[in-house]
Amino acid sequence: MLSVGSLFSGIGGLEIGLERAGLGPVKWQAESDAYAREILARHWPKARRYEDVRDVDRDATRVDVVCGGFPCQDVSLAGSGAGLDGARSGLWKELVRVARVVGCRYLVVENVSALLVRGLGTVLGELAASGFDAAWDCVPAAAVGAPHRRDRIFLLAWRVPDPERDAVRQLAERGEGAACAADAGHAEPRRVGAAPLALMGDPAGARRQGRPEPGERGQGWESLVGARGEAVGWRQAEAARRVGGVLADPDRWRREIERVASRQPGQPGAPWRVVDGRRLPLWPPGSDDLDGWAGVPAAAQPAVRRVADGVRRPVDGARRKRLKALGNAVVPAVAEVVGRLIVAAERERLRTLDELAGVEAREAV
16 A cells, blocks of 8 residues: 655545545644644544644655645635735745655645646646656536536646666655755656646756666666665666656546546445435535435435535634634545545556566566
8 A cells, every 4th residue: 555645634635535545554643723634633543743844844744645735825816916925825846855755655645626727837847846747727616517517626746767867866756865956857747648637858968768778777777866765777677667658648547537437326436425315415505406305315414424504694614714724725526536546547657666566577587
């Protein structure tokens, strides 16, 4: 299993989805809101919790996956328009910093769809400088059965071992050097097929696409230190290339979305429930859908975690906190789609390493 660390955790929507996909355990979480931390403590009692993402440093447990939805207030079209330079959305840099420090293999970033036009290129450039490639898409909550759009961009980044980088630079990327890598390189997004999914360009400008040619070994391929201490060789480079093929495939994204959205009642994570023998949506009808509410037995109302449809006045403090927590949360079913992609990519990576190790062993005989 791949361990998970979470930044800007909220009430753990990303973690729930990733766990449903088979990832975990969650080793640590960072969340500034005290009420949200109480919820996190109830569901992940063994995870370490930080009150500030800036406190997550070298003492944090190494994890395979770092996830987080950084503050959107300055990026959102309804916000100030300060973008990634804003005081709140500017914390996006902590995601990349922590990814370097803990040496994660995968990074999951969530935010409002306005990021596509308000700073995505900057994020991609910083990821490229840190040795990550990335694919992204806008996945609305409606795609997994919710009766509202809630457009959100989900960016999936994976580490690309580059044997042409020297060991000093790789140590810097892990947060163990005086400075991080400065060669942002080419990070212009391009479309894959006809879908909005995009794959980031080669951050180093000269990524190897498979095994080295005869005679190339001995030029540092097996001697450099990787993101988590492993040797960076042609096998790791080829495995990373195949990981990119999985994560940047728009058809695979669509298939995983369809699998999550089409679950039947009774299956874990299904967007349906059964009440009095009737199949009903997990999500409640909208506030103006009187016919929809008429078909829901009173015993089944409300369907959204003890929060009734509509807002009564006055709103008491506890209810206000619950509404805020739900409003800021990530829809777990969408996060599960991303988690399923990571699981598929990791299986391909391990299969590739085993396959190529076997080839090398046979050649050595």
